[in-house]
Amino acid sequence: MRIAHLCLSCFYIDGYGYQENELVRRHVDDGHEVLVIASTETFGTDRTLTYVKPGRYLGTDGAPVVRLRYRRIGPHALNKKLRLHPGVFRLLEQFRPDVMLFHGLCGFELLTAARYRRAHPAVHLLVDSHEDRHNSARSLLSEYGLHRGYYGPILRACLPDIDKVLCISLETMDFAEQMYGVPRPMLEFFPLGGVLYSDEEYAERRARGRRACAVDAGATLLLQSGKMDRAKRLLESLEAFGRTPGPQLRFVVVGSLADDIKDPALAAIAADRRVSFLGWKSAEELKDLLCAADVYVQPGAQSATMQMSLCARCAVVLDDVRSHRAFFDDNGWLIRDPTELARVFAQLRDEPERLPSMAAQSRRVAERLLDYRALARRITEGDGASAGAAVRR
Template identity: 25%
Template sequence: MPTIVNVCLTGPYSDGFSYQDNLLPKYQRRLGYKVVVIAPVWRWGEGGTLEKTPSGRYENEDGIEIVRIENDQKKPVTFRFKTYGTLLGLLKEYRPEIIFLHGLQIRDSATICQYVQQNPETRLFVDNHADYSNSAQNWCSKNILHRLIWRYHAKRLEPLAEKFWGVLPARVDFLIDNYGISREKCDLLVMGADDDEVARASNSLVRSSIRHDYDFSEDDFVVVTGGKIDAAKYQTLLLMEAVHLMNAQVKLLIFGPVDSKLRGEFEERLDIGKMVYVPWANVSESYAYFAAADAICFPGRHSVYWEQGVAMGKPLVVKRWAGTEHIDVCGNVIFLDSDGVGPIKNALQTLINDCKEAGSYYKAANIAANSFLYSEIAKRSIGLK
């Protein structure tokens, strides 16, 4: 059985989450490969805090071998210039046919280069999660960290890699603009949703159960939003104000931790009669909440929940970020071009009117749903599609 090694060392790796580094290996495994994930000893805990776990090896519920290793500096995973001295030995042990490097912004890109140069039959794919919404936001970051340090590593990887994937259109552009990767080697590999969870949550009983549990009637228009609410997503507070101003049948379900700096403002806006707040949701619960929605709204920075919402066949209201328009497959999205209560309220009212008529946004949402399933994304990730 051929082996794929996913190198996921740039940030925390959390078992049971629905991030790309969880779902891509899961569906690569279903393509018939032995799949190994080399991950740090850090993960996200409940409440959005970082937790350290023991180093070691184990098999997860999807039949994927997880190898957790400590960095040489014994520092938290957020330390930018960490190295992993055990990585090369692990690659030599597993002798993968394919290496998928999740994030090139790591000094051990050099280790990957060394291994592939010594084993030229190994196929290499590299992805990028950096764009101008989360990186290169000041002169030093842009010109020193990205255009000098990480560019050096990217250019070493370039002749060895079959493809550099940006997980958003903006992240494809970031590869080209900041690291000088040739456009011919760059392409889009969308993030998406877990086919299994979509199928489970699409059962009509899931929708009715959630709405019953939170006292939403079938006549209510339920808006769902989720993810960590912090300074990058403070617009959730504007969504709360918009729902508060709308008629009594417009309800809001919010899930995810609230940053301590915003908690006071959040609690002031929490309208108990119209809003439900769930501090933490596991993967299955997040899909179930989306299933209960009539519309999904993300008025702040992009997260993987955007693509999951599309995969659930729901119309979205989201903030327009350059290079994120790919989620609008066929008219299933309303983009917010400015922050404010008014634009959010108007967008939701448009969907309320459309819903009553079984209109174009809802028809488009049903068509768009199949565009973001990991069963198809996994094939593309290793050049099978």
């Protein structure tokens, strides 16, 4: 089967473990012929957003990648929001995909994918969505100028040619319906996933990760990761951990520190010998560290690493929001306020015997919802039942 991944509404970053990378990798591993059509937006060596030259090359996920420039409608700041790219239809005609997965709802070239679908009715067009109230339409200009005034009309024009809209969270499903007018029957829950490990691989990764953290077998290891800003509530985690004595407790911070929290975070880390800051890690190193951890801590803004932590059998401490509840089944703690962190950390210290059952529950949740092998097969083995067909009729 030929599968085209169109990353023209989002970035595509070689060497990372984002959803786009994992789905491409799984489709290649399953023997499909895969093409990635992407914008020039990516991450630089300093892990900040940058733009590369257009071109074609073999990507790190095993598929050819074609990078397309933005059409020059105006200044670059406008072009990267309008998201028009030359040559998309021609590339699709040359590749002749059986399935197109358009990553992200917000982009002009969705019209091109829909036009290709109309010209080739046997092809399936799926669109995934990460948009919600936390990351999109956060100002009046963005909401009414871009999302309601530009992206929404484009998407609605394409609905008759779209089979399904795959949403990473329940909040995303609500947003797609309320902001863009996507009919609820077209929306399908398709969470960010992770890689499930055999017992042998899990043990190897756990041992390697705990060596990297210099953590002995009897310690309870907590981990918080991501691009840390105030919304992630790392400072609250460190403050609560500092107020929870216990030499058997360890806390590891992985990722980057935003300027608005960097100084107080580093001060809190330096003040507690049980806390380590490891900086940014590769996708493989992060997987080792998640397997090494007993508890993944995410009391603030959502991060895709949470799903990876469930696949790595971590108990979880999560902000009690609707999107997190789908992944919670007696496998940790949901908290409504960061002031609850100290109580949770004290329970971890006093009742470590609860962790094995929570780890087993996290694995069961991951098996049910998050295995990227199964998620990738949903793209290729679904019945293609076209919710969009109801719109066409």
